[in-house]
Amino acid sequence: MKHIKIPATKFEINPLILNRWSPRAFFQKAISQDKIFSLFEAASWAASAMNEQPWRYVAVLKENEGEFQKLVDCLTPVNAVWAKNAALLLISGVTMHYSSNQKPNASALHDLGLANQNLILQAQSFDIYTHIMGGFDKDKAAGFFDADKNIVPVCMMALGYLGDPSSLDETLQQRENSPRSRRELSEFLQVL
Ligand SMILES: Cc1cc2nc3c(=O)[nH]c(=O)nc-3n(C[C@H](O)[C@H](O)[C@H](O)COP(=O)(O)O)c2cc1C
Structure with a gap:
């Protein structure tokens, strides 16, 4: 059975943010090409310092078995064991210098985060x-990534339709079923 984890929030938030969580059980269903391109279109519309758009992606569909396995092989074993069932795996990376003047781009990681979150919410x-x-x-x-371009891989991502947690081993099932929690706003926010 599909497992949906919607936390209780104190204040109203957008349903896309509310419903998002990071599962390990994926349903064996491919993602259409149109939807895949929509994800990266969404990523591309993120804000970035000087409109540098420092994010770079490598995305591989499960159907492309040889390349997909190569991405699985990049993962630590604890991640590979469940991520191998995703419909799509990606590596996200950044160029750490501005293309106009080769100066360091201190916002590159920040801007990749914005692009990734756009992609995640579109998904x-x-x-x-x-x-x-x-x-x-x-x-x-x-x-x-192109070796000449000095692209730094930052994180990988597994994507797919939600699966049944009973497809996972006992430890992962426990994680999959555990409730989600967050710090209180007062721990990270000062409203002056
Ligand atoms: C930069 C980053 C690295 C992460 N690395 C891993 C990882 O290697 N394995 C894993 O299972 N989850 C990983 N996570 C997922 C987090 O554990 C997860 O987002 C966090 O526990 C909050 O849970 P939620 O996404 O379901 O709200 C990572 C998340 C981020 C943002």
């Missing part, structure tokens, strides 16, 4: 769930 609007992963081999992943 959520299609009922496609996303799970970001920092647990992967950065050197291996860098090999997917």
Whole structure:
């Protein structure tokens, strides 16, 4: 059965933000090409310092078995065990310098985060769930980007339609079923 985890919030938030969470169980259904391009179109409309758009992506569909397995092989074993069932895997990276003058771009990671969140919320609007992963081999992943362009891989992401947690082993099922929690606003916010 599909497992939807909607937390209780104190204040009203957009349903796309409310419904998003990071699952490990994916339903075996492909994502259409149109939807995939919509995800990256959404990413492209993020704000970025000097409109540099420093984000770079490598995306591989599960159907492309050989390349897909190469992305799975970049992941740490604890991530690979469930992420191999995603419909789409991607590596997101950044160029750390402005293309106009080669100066360091201190906002590059920030701007990749904006693009990734656009992509994630666009996916959520299609009922496609996303799970970001920092647990992967950065050197291996860098090999997917143009070596001359100094692109730094930042995180990988598994995407797919929501699956049944009973497809996971016991430990992962427990994580999948655990409630979601967040800090109180007062821990990170001062309204003056
Ligand atoms: C930069 C980053 C790295 C992450 N790395 C991993 C990872 O390697 N494996 C994993 O299972 N989840 C990973 N996550 C997912 C977080 O654990 C998850 O977002 C967090 O626990 C909050 O849960 P939620 O996304 O379901 O709200 C990562 C998330 C981010 C943003």
